[in-house]
Every structure is written in structure tokens, then in C-alpha cells.
Amino acid sequence: RVKKLPQNFVWGGATAAYQVEGATQADGKGKTMWDDYLKAQGRFSPDPASDFYHLYPEDIELAKLYGLNAIRVSISWTRIFPKGYGEPNQAGVDYYHRLFQCCLANGITPYVSLHHFDSPRTLFEDGDWLNRKNIDYFVAYADFCFKEFKEVKNWFTINELISLAFSQYIQGNFPPSHHFDVTSAIQAEHNELLAHARVVNLFKDKGYAGRIGLIHVLQPVYPYPQTPANQHAADCENAFMNTFLLDGTFLGEYRPETMALVNEVLQKNDARLKIEPGDMAILKKAASRNDYFGLNYYQPSFVAAYEGESTNTFNGTGEKGTSSFKFKGVGQHVKNPEIPTTDWDWNIYPKGLYDELKWVSATYKNCKTIYITENGLGYKDTYAGVGQVIDDEPRIDYIDQHLAALLQARKEGVDVQGYFVWSLQDQFSWANGYNKRYGLFYVNFETQAREIKKSAQWFKELADTMNT
Ligand code: BGP
Structure with a gap:
């Protein structure tokens, strides 16, 4: 087990507005792309979620009590602009002021994302990130937030550009649920990068106080078994999922070797990417202006070459072994028998985090300070009764091993300054x-009561090793 945290380490818990707040119709909030989609699906409701909209003081107090010094939250675009643009909604603005002030009063630094998967419904219906007007609206919303929320000094523009594009247009498990619509996926990736870059440029040009960056989830891709054909499949997937976005963010260009692989994927899927004149200059200007990088890490994929038709099944129930993913001309995901998996078929491989940290810092000189902005274990925790501590030893093991990987990379010179567990x-x-729980604190979704997990106690013990 890890024995000690570095001095002044950022030790936090992560949340996202739509996943915790509930109150989806309160105080003038506009709909997101999720409200009607989830209703029609009928599996579960986003209300009241963890009722963070009302219970944030309790959660922040718990965070403080258990040694956290930071929290990741996101602002819900439609609480501020119910339609995504137009007149701001004062009640929504007031809520975020109360939240940020509560964080600061408790010594918890807020790290704030402007977009965490919850696109306004009006804009979603108009094409979401595929419509370039969306970018203008996003820039205006960001500018409003920078001007308004002076309490916030640490900003992220967009959370996990790839997960949004991939889940919406490839995997089909986020609205609008397209499968292997490769043109839309790559275009959304590019347009989101552009939105990010424009916001960074605005933040710096206007001289706003504080720091800004974005968040990518990195999913290393390993060939399995190791053969030249499988290696090529891994390279293609890596280019499509990781390198394209990192190039765009930190180089402000898509390198020829990256585009050779991306173009191969596009060609095999009859897909196109449209880059308009001026786009690359915007990316270029922003590339050296990111103050930090938020890196989310959960798992690697193991791939073998695959030339058949694309198909996938998504394990959204926690029934082990029910997922499959085959992407024409890219590769198919295979099980590496030496690697343990979660009930949702996610590979547990801490070394992947070490590999990504080393690779990113060696490849992208503009990527300076890194925070791990998400990492954690989805697990079916067993409730132990009111006031009883929940035993989540596997989660402690998971976090401990990933933390050890982080500290190893740090020892070898990678500038990692903090860790946010997914989730608070x-x-x-x-x-x-x-049923896929990640928290340090258990939420009884019937009563909204919070219970302590062992992982929270362990988090506190480690927090106490800082600065000693
Ligand atoms: C990241 C997202 C989070 C969160 C997490 C766990 O991709 O940024 O919002 O949900 O993954 O994923 P899941 O909830 O699918 O297990």
C-alpha cells in the first residue's frame, strides 16, 4: 500500500452536474439531451440522483472531514442558459455561487468543468457539436461563467471529448445513439477541440485570472496477442481514440503519422473529416496556452485485427462478459486472460496509467502539469445498514495500485500534481x-442518506500523511 502523499498534493473527489444534482426541472433549468432520452428509455431517472442540488453542504462537509482538499464539479449549461443561449437564468447562477462559496468556506478548492456530457436539448436537436453554431454558443457561455464566477480559479472546458463523441456516434449508448457513424464521431472530436481552443484563447486574451485546461480520458491500446497485424490494429485505435485529440490539443496540428492512421480508419468506414480554413490556426494558438491537463484513466483495451463488419454490444447492467466491440478496419476488443475485469468488463490494469503518463509527457512538451481528474472502480457495494461502514476493500486496492503507478511516474519526472477519485x-x-457505484461515500438512493465507506477512511489516512 502507498504510505505517503507528496506535499501539497491535490487530493480530491469528482462529480458531474447531471450525475449528482438531480433537480432537473428546478428553478428554471432547461432540458439537456438526456431528460427525454432517459424517460423514453425507462430504465432509470436522473431525479433525484444524489440530490446534490440540495445536499451539497453535507457532501462538502464530508469531503472536508475525510481529508479532501479539492472537488471536481461541472456547471450545467442549462441552469445558466436554459436554451444554451439567450438570457441567463439568475436562479441557476445563484446556485453555483452558493456551491462555490460553500467549497471555499470548507477549504475545498473547486475545479470546474463547463461541459460534462450534458448538452442543452435545444442545441442537441440542432446538431450538437456537429453544428458549428454550437461552438459560438459554448464560447459565449464560457465567457459568461469566467466573468461571473470569480470564486473559481481552476477551469476545464470540456470533459472527455472522445467519450462523448464515441458514445454518441460509435457505441450508440448516449443520445442520439448512432452506431459506427464514423463521420459524425471524428467531426465531433474536431469541433469540440475547436470549441476548447477558442475558449482557451478567449480566457488568455481577456486576461481572466486563474488556470484553464481540458480533460481527456486516455485508454491505452495494447495488441493481444502481440503480432504485427494486431499491433497495427492497436495503432489505429490509439490514433482514433487518443492521439488525434492530444495532437489537436497540445500541438495544434494533426501530425502526418497520426492522420495516416486516422485516414485509414475513415477510408475503411467511408467517412470524412471536414476542417475549415482557419481552424488549425485556432488550435495552434491555443496549443501552448493550456495551464494544465486533466487526465482521466480507467482502463486499457486489448485488441486484435478485424476486417469484418462493425458490431457491438454494451454491458450496461454489470453482467460480466456481455460486452463486445468490433470496429471494421480498426480492430476488435479481446479478453486478455491475465487481466482482471470489473462486472462491467472494464480491464483493471494500473500500469496503463503509468504508461500513459510517461507517453504523454514525453510526446507533448506543451502538456505541463497533469492532474488525474478521474480514476476509480465501478462496484456493486453492499449496504450495511444505517450508520454502518461499508466494506469496499476492492476499491481501496484499485485506487492504491493506480496511485502507486502515478507516484512512480512522478518519481521519474512526470509533473502530476493531484488525484481526483471518481467519484466523491x-x-x-x-x-x-x-447499481454501478464509485463513491467514497455511499448514497442510499431511497432516503438520500450518506454512509461512510472504508475507502473514505483510507482516503483520510493518506490525506494525513501529506505535509508531515
Ligand atoms: C467517465 C465520465 C464520468 C463517469 C465515469 C465512469 O467517462 O467522465 O461521467 O460516468 O466515466 O463511467 P461509467 O459511469 O460509465 O461507469
Whole structure:
């Protein structure tokens, strides 16, 4: 087990507005792309989620009590602009002021994302990130937030550009549920990068106080078994999922070797990417202006070459072994028998985090300070009764091993300044619902009571090793 945290380490818990707040119709909030989609699906409701909209003081107090010094939250675009643009909604603005002030009063630094998967419904219906007007609206919303929320000094533009694009247009488990619509996926990736870059440029040009960056989830891709054909499949997937976005973010260009692989994927899927004149100059200007990088890490994929038709099944229930993924001309995901998996078929491989940290810092000189902005274990926690501590030893093991990987990379010179566990408290998972729990704090979704998990106690013990 890890014995000690570095001095002044950022030691936090992560949340996302739509996954914790509930109150989806309160105080003038506009709909997101999720409200009607989840209703029609009928599996679970985003209300009241963890009722963070009302219970944030309790969660922040718990965070403080258990040694956290930071929290990741996101602002829900439609609480501020119910339609995504137009007149701001004062009640929504007031809520975030109360939340940020509560964090600061408790010594918890808020790290705030502007977009965490919850696109306004009006804009979603108009094409979401595929419509370039969306970018203008996002820039205006960001500018409003920078001007308004002076309490916030640490900003992220967009959370996990790839997960949004991939889940919406490839995997089909986020609205609008397209499968292997490769043109839309790559275009959304590019347009989101553009939105990010424009916001960074605005933040710096206007001289706003504080720091800004974005969050990518990195999913290393390993060939399995190791053969030249499988290696090529891994390279293609890596280019499509990781390198394209990192190039765009930190180089402001898509390198020829990256585009060779991406173009191969596009060609095999009859897909196109449209880059408009001026786009690359915007990316270029922003590439050296990110103050930090938020890296989310959960798992690697193991791939073998695959030339058949694309198909996938998504394990959204926690029934082990029910997922499959085969992407024409890219590769198919295979099980590596040496690697343990969660009930949702996610590979548990801490070394992947070490590999990504080393690779990113060696490849992208503009990527300076890194925070691990999400990492954690989805697990079916067993409730032990009111006031009883929940035994989640596997989660402690998971976090401990990933933390050790982080500290190893740090020892070898990678500038990692903090770790946010996903998640602070249990919350709802977009495509899985409420049985996939990640929290340090258990939420009884019947009563909204919070219970302590062993992982929270362990988090506190480690917090106490800081600065000693
Ligand atoms: C990340 C998202 C989070 C969160 C987490 C766990 O991709 O940023 O919002 O949900 O993954 O994923 P899941 O809920 O699918 O298990």
C-alpha cells in the first residue's frame, strides 16, 4: 500500500452536474439531451440522483472531514442558459455561487468543468457539436461563467471529448445513439477541440485570472496477442481514440503519422473529416496556452485485427462478459486472460496509467502539469445498514495500485500534481444507472442518506500523511 502523499498534493473527489444534482426541472433549468432520452428509455431517472442540488453542504462537509482538499464539479449549461443561449437564468447562477462559496468556506478548492456530457436539448436537436453554431454558443457561455464566477480559479472546458463523441456516434449508448457513424464521431472530436481552443484563447486574451485546461480520458491500446497485424490494429485505435485529440490539443496540428492512421480508419468506414480554413490556426494558438491537463484513466483495451463488419454490444447492467466491440478496419476488443475485469468488463490494469503518463509527457512538451481528474472502480457495494461502514476493500486496492503507478511516474519526472477519485459520492451512471457505484461515500438512493465507506477512511489516512 502507498504510505505517503507528496506535499501539497491535490487530493480530491469528482462529480458531474447531471450525475449528482438531480433537480432537473428546478428553478428554471432547461432540458439537456438526456431528460427525454432517459424517460423514453425507462430504465432509470436522473431525479433525484444524489440530490446534490440540495445536499451539497453535507457532501462538502464530508469531503472536508475525510481529508479532501479539492472537488471536481461541472456547471450545467442549462441552469445558466436554459436554451444554451439567450438570457441567463439568475436562479441557476445563484446556485453555483452558493456551491462555490460553500467549497471555499470548507477549504475545498473547486475545479470546474463547463461541459460534462450534458448538452442543452435545444442545441442537441440542432446538431450538437456537429453544428458549428454550437461552438459560438459554448464560447459565449464560457465567457459568461469566467466573468461571473470569480470564486473559481481552476477551469476545464470540456470533459472527455472522445467519450462523448464515441458514445454518441460509435457505441450508440448516449443520445442520439448512432452506431459506427464514423463521420459524425471524428467531426465531433474536431469541433469540440475547436470549441476548447477558442475558449482557451478567449480566457488568455481577456486576461481572466486563474488556470484553464481540458480533460481527456486516455485508454491505452495494447495488441493481444502481440503480432504485427494486431499491433497495427492497436495503432489505429490509439490514433482514433487518443492521439488525434492530444495532437489537436497540445500541438495544434494533426501530425502526418497520426492522420495516416486516422485516414485509414475513415477510408475503411467511408467517412470524412471536414476542417475549415482557419481552424488549425485556432488550435495552434491555443496549443501552448493550456495551464494544465486533466487526465482521466480507467482502463486499457486489448485488441486484435478485424476486417469484418462493425458490431457491438454494451454491458450496461454489470453482467460480466456481455460486452463486445468490433470496429471494421480498426480492430476488435479481446479478453486478455491475465487481466482482471470489473462486472462491467472494464480491464483493471494500473500500469496503463503509468504508461500513459510517461507517453504523454514525453510526446507533448506543451502538456505541463497533469492532474488525474478521474480514476476509480465501478462496484456493486453492499449496504450495511444505517450508520454502518461499508466494506469496499476492492476499491481501496484499485485506487492504491493506480496511485502507486502515478507516484512512480512522478518519481521519474512526470509533473502530476493531484488525484481526483471518481467519484466523491455514489451517483448515477449515464448508461448504467444506479447499481454501478464509485463513491467514497455511499448514497442510499431511497432516503438520500450518506454512509461512510472504508475507502473514505483510507482516503483520510493518506490525506494525513501529506505535509508531515
Ligand atoms: C467517465 C465520465 C464520468 C463517469 C465515469 C465512469 O467517462 O467522465 O461521467 O460516468 O466515466 O463511467 P461509467 O459511469 O460509465 O461507469
